[in-house]
Amino acid sequence: MSKLPLKIILLVSLLLGGFAATANTPSCQADDCIAEQKLYLSWAVGYGQRSNPLHGGKKLNLVVLPEIYYYSKYWFFDNGRLGSSLTLSDTTSLSIIGQFNQEKGYFQQWFSGNLLQFEANTLTMPQFSTAMERQAPMQIAISEVSKRPTAFDVGLQLDTVSRGTSWQLAYWTDASRQHHGQYASLGARRGWQSPYGKWQVSAHLHWKSAQLIDTYYGLTALEVPAGQEYQGRDSWQAELRLNWNKPLTERLSVLMLLRYLQFDSAMTDSALVRSDHVTTWFGGVSYRFF
Amino acid sequence: MWLLRCWLALLFVFSLGSLADSAADQCKEPLCWQVSPIVCVADKLEQGCEAELRVIWFSDTPRTVCLYLAEQAQRCWQEATSGQWRQQVDWRQGWLSMRQQQQVLLSTELQVLSRQPAKRRRISGAWSIF
Numbered sequence: 001m002s003k004l005p006l007k008i009i010l011l012v013s014l015l016l017g018g019f020a021a022t023a024n025t026p027s028c029q030a031d032d033c034i035a036e037q038k039l040y041l042s043w044a045v046g047y048g049q050r051s052n053p054l055h056g057g058k059k060l061n062l063v064v065l066p067e068i069y070y071y072s073k074y075w076f077f078d079n080g081r082l083g084s085s086l087t088l089s090d091t092t093s094l095s096i097i098g099q100f101n102q103e104k105g106y107f108q109q110w111f112s113g114n115l116l117q118f119e120a121n122t123l124t125m126p127q128f129s130t131a132m133e134r135q136a137p138m139q140i141a142i143s144e145v146s147k148r149p150t151a152f153d154v155g156l157q158l159d160t161v162s163r164g165t166s167w168q169l170a171y172w173t174d175a176s177r178q179h180h181g182q183y184a185s186l187g188a189r190r191g192w193q194s195p196y197g198k199w200q201v202s203a204h205l206h207w208k209s210a211q212l213i214d215t216y217y218g219l220t221a222l223e224v225p226a227g228q229e230y231q232g233r234d235s236w237q238a239e240l241r242l243n244w245n246k247p248l249t250e251r252l253s254v255l256m257l258l259r260y261l262q263f264d265s266a267m268t269d270s271a272l273v274r275s276d277h278v279t280t281w282f283g284g285v286s287y288r289f290f
Numbered sequence: 291m292w293l294l295r296c297w298l299a300l301l302f303v304f305s306l307g308s309l310a311d312s313a314a315d316q317c318k319e320p321l322c323w324q325v326s327p328i329v330c331v332a333d334k335l336e337q338g339c340e341a342e343l344r345v346i347w348f349s350d351t352p353r354t355v356c357l358y359l360a361e362q363a364q365r366c367w368q369e370a371t372s373g374q375w376r377q378q379v380d381w382r383q384g385w386l387s388m389r390q391q392q393q394v395l396l397s398t399e400l401q402v403l404s405r406q407p408a409k410r411r412r413i414s415g416a417w418s419i420f
Binding site for chain 1: 409410411412413414415416417418419420
């Protein structure tokens with residue numbers, strides 16, 4: 001048993017403690033509360049990176065990021081997620097959502113999940129590092145294993161708001177019969193405004209089934225020498241996000257995005273996996289067209 | 291000024307008269323009514339809406355009926371074959387009915403529409419593609 005569960009508990013309790021301490025803001029906050037039947041489109045230009053936790057995997061350099069969403073009365077599209085919501089009460093909704101599985105993004109940069117993010121590998125920039133990279137006894141690079149599938153998942157997501165904090169519970173399953181697995185997440189999100197800008201912080205705890213982990217990070221006897229195979233297990237992963245933006249005009253803002261994803265031993269026991277975490281950061285300016 | 295008021299009053303009487311005539315012509319049931327408008331347009335839904343509501347009704351036999359807005363009687367008629375009513379009403383009260391001894395004979399819903407589209411909460415955080 002690794003020290004990961006303790007890390008997860010500390011991270012999540014730190015965030016939720018912060019949420020409780022600032023619990024008096026209205027439940028529908030300006031940036032979270034949007035008009036139906038209106039297209040929102042923004043582009044951010046700047047620079048950032050997403051680390052790749054796999055041996056032989058390239059860092060994803062981020063130059064342009066899109067933010068696109070549209071909510072009609074019956075369906076919505078929100079940054080690559082397509083779905084339909086049922087309003088259960090003023091503060092609670094249940095949504096059925098479809099989206100591409102994100103695991104493929106570590107294996108292939110021009111994957112749909114990374115589609116609108118530019119790659120610029122000639123640039124070298126400093127990378128955040130909050131944990132020691134793992135020294136695996138053996139290393140298997142992406143190029144040495146067979147191609148991992150592109151999967152499309154369908155899920156149910158319950159969203160509710162309590163004292164200004166958005167809570168989210170989601171359960172996903174493979175609709176494309178590629179990984180035959182499931183995953184779930186529980187998370188909280190909160191935004192607030194200060195003289196220094198607008199902030200949004202979120203914490204999620206993810207569970208990914210053994211089939212899902214095995215499909216992407218498992219190693220079969222056909223891919224590796226005898227004795228080095230890996231059979232995927234259920235994985236628990238903790239995620240923290242921090243968004244900051246400072247409006248300069250009605251449409252132009254300066255923004256900074258940070259994301260940290262922590263893996264457990266079900267991931268790091270695979271010889272494909274080099275690091276026990278993924279860090280993503282981006283800084284730049286955004287312009288809202290609609 | 292009084293000339294303008296008289297002209298407007300006259301115009302209103304004529305318009306009600308012509309409205310009543312056309313409603314009477316269109317009535318092919320034992321009891322029918324014309325309610326207008328049934329939609330009130332507000333700037334924002336939560337602000338509510340107030341507007342003048344007009345009701346004209348006709349019956350082929352004399353009736354004792356009352357007009358209700360929500361559960362409150364607004365006007366009653368004794369053994370009448372027609373009637374007219376107009377008043378400034380709060381649209382949030384929502385439901386208009388014509389009743390005879392508490393039996394609902396006719397009813398309609400008063401709808402409030404907003405110039406601004408409905409608001410809802412996003413299911414994803416900002417820049418969630420990141």
